[in-house]
Amino acid sequence: MEDLRKIPLLSELSEDQLKKVLSIATLKKYPKGKVIFTPSQKGEFFFILKKGKVKVFKTAKGKEQILKVFSKPAIFGEAASFTGSYFPAWAESLEESEVLVIPRKEFLNLLREDPEIGMKLLAVMAQRLMHLTGVIENLSLxxxxxxxxxxxxxxxxxxxxxxxxxxxxxxxxxxxxxxxxxxxxxxxxxxxxxxxxxxxxxxxxxxxxxxxxx
Amino acid sequence: MEDLRKIPLLSELSEDQLKKVLSIATLKKYPKGKVIFTPSQKGEFFFILKKGKVKVFKTAKGKEQILKVFSKPAIFGEAASFTGSYFPAWAESLEESEVLVIPRKEFLNLLREDPEIGMKLLAVMAQRLMHLTGVIENLSLxxxxxxxxxxxxxxxxxxxxxxxxxxxxxxxxxxxxxxxxxxxxxxxxxxxxxxxxxxxxxxxxxxxxxxxxx
DNA sequence: CGCATAGTTGAGCTATTTCAACATCAGTGG
DNA sequence: CCACTGATGTTGAAATAGCTCAACTATGCG
The missing domain is CATH 1.10.10.10 (Winged helix-like DNA-binding domain superfamily/Winged helix DNA-binding domain)
Structure with missing residues (x-):
């Protein structure tokens, strides 16, 4: 649980709030090589990587392009679960992993309750944007x-x-x-x-x- | 001014708020081919494209990779002006353009005053993320x-x-x-x-x- | 122990770039 | 109004970076 405090989005939460989040969340264990979400799914859930390693990637024509590998406690799938739209990518465990799964509804409630969390989420998304522009720079230039x-x-x-x-x-x-x-x-x-x-x-x-x- | 209402972030504002924003903003005109911001600048300003066309791009080794072209009224440079960090890319006018420039401070005030705007910004950032994943898919696969x-x-x-x-x-x-x-x-x-x-x-x-x- | 997975190395292939020459167009100034 | 110039697009030929295929080695897991 203390690991989770290291995640920017959650560090902001009060003891009570964090407990509440954890009570809402379902802990899922994924063995190595399991699909966590796909682009054919809508963002009905928000994910917190507690332990393990997860890759988020695009695929087409048998090829695969990783967008990001998460190996420390982190949130992922946040954009789609915010908008409720289809995930823009796949997520798959690279090793045995533990993931906290939170229904979108509860996730949005959190945001509504505490604007500070919205600000943290903005910061995370801004980071993601910078990361992706870096990926593009690498790929293209x-x-x-x-x-x-x-x-x-x-x-x-x-x-x-x-x-x-x-x-x-x-x-x-x-x-x-x-x-x-x-x-x-x-x-x-x-x-x-x-x-x-x-x-x-x-x-x-x-x-x-x-x-x-x- | 009515054009600006079409921009998701601003559509939410009350008449008064929008007026306030416009009173804070400076209107800048860029002839074709002018640099609007560079990666060596910090996000001290937030930009609203009112008229014209702007490209946001990365460069290295004499090559150039466009991240996005804005040709309708839209906001841009929002991630860096939110975090206050360096712009991850360049922006340059592709034709004569009019841009509203808002100091970061005022931009953050807006966010603070109305959580609904923060939500809109989250939506915009989520869109940007999806767009960039699309760019990556194109480039790589x-x-x-x-x-x-x-x-x-x-x-x-x-x-x-x-x-x-x-x-x-x-x-x-x-x-x-x-x-x-x-x-x-x-x-x-x-x-x-x-x-x-x-x-x-x-x-x-x-x-x-x-x-x-x- | 054995087998599937991950990494190495070579050789030939191919998609895209580079270079070059040319064509066309839009805008500018006389 | 036309000629000039710089920007944009086209087409061909040659060069090349990275991919594919293949054969082999090492490894770690059940």
Whole structure:
């Protein structure tokens, strides 16, 4: 429950309000690879990721483009559950996950009761917008090496730290194939910019990486 | 002034409120090709397009990707002026335009005074999110012919209608070159799906076009 | 232990870009 | 009113980034 306090939208709630939310919410457990919502569903529910990892993505013609991966406690599906329209994307668990599901009606009640929550939601949506413009910039304006470089930087915590890196997830986020991502990683390694193990990388030359990520 | 009422955010305002907004706002005129804001500016102002046409876009490495073109009265730059952070993109007039500029402070006051306006803004942001997910879908999952086909459909009003079509704008919205867009148009013409003049097209086979746009 | 999943590497392919040359049009100034 | 100029669009040929396909390796999970 304390994890949930870290979510901007919920941090604002009083103890009582949060309890109320939790009493309304249903806890759902999704094993790895389960669909949480699809574009053919209307936003009748609002989702809070409590534990696990979820990808939100578009698909067409057998291809898939990730919009965002949630791996920390966060809300998702908020736009559609606000408007009540169809979800603009798919959501699927990437690992075993726990999700709190709140009916749209209750979600709207919360908003109505406390305008401060509406403001928080605005802030979240503004963040989402910025994130998506970043995705678009990546997709449209950068070449493969820049994409991978900037992607690594988004994962980067502190110098010398081991960064878990999933090639195929990266590929789906960046609009590349896993082969291309793999090749770019090899290239970065050759250039002495990163070190590479099977599931993780380590940044050796942050400055050069930043340079490439533009 | 009545045009402004058509903008969702403002339609909600009382006569007095709207007058107040207009008294706060500064009317700015931009000739064609003028920059309205850039990513190096913080969202100190909120913009209302009154007349004209404005493109909001990202650029890098001499390339340019349009996020959205506004051609009817609308608000823009709302996310950054809500959070006060840097604009995530550029805005530039595509033709001579009139823009109402409102200081962030006053904009936030409006939100504070009337929660209903906050709700409207949420709706607008939700729309923007859906739009951007659509842009991403286009960029990442579709080939050139599909992109152009679906783009034409977004412009489409009623059957047999002449549709103004600007090849280079289309290209910048679709993440293609003008040459490719031109070639795709020729292809669609060859296929008997559209008719084509210099600055406009006409849909001859809507069903086929929809088929291609997937 | 075995099998499905994830990653690597090479080779050839192809959609789109790039470059170049040309055509057309709209607006401007004489 | 016409000539000039810059912007916009068209078409062809060549270049290329990234994809597809294929074969192989490593891994981790049941």
């Amino acid at each position: 950068k070449d493969a090496l820049s994409k991978v470089s900037s992607y690594i930087l988004t994962l980067y915590g502190e110098m010398g730290e081991e960064i878990t890196f999933r090639t195929n997830i990266a590929a789906m986020e960046l609009g590349l194939t896993k082969e291309t991502v793999s090749r770019m990683l090899s290239k970065l390694k050759e250039m002495g910019i990163i070190e590479k193990n099977r599931n993780s990388i380590k940044i050796k030359d942050l400055k050069a990486l930043k340079e490439l990520s533009i | 579709k080939d050139a012919l599909s992109k152009v086909s679906s783009y034409i459909l977004t412009l489409y009003g009623e059957m047999g209608e002449e549709i103004t079509f600007r090849t280079n704008i289309a290209a910048m919205e679709l993440g293609l070159t003008k040459e490719t867009v031109s070639r795709m148009l020729s292809k669609l013409k060859e296929m008997g799906i559209i008719e084509k003049n210099r600055n406009s097209i006409k849909i001859k086979d809507l069903k086929a076009l929809k088929e291609l746009s997937i």
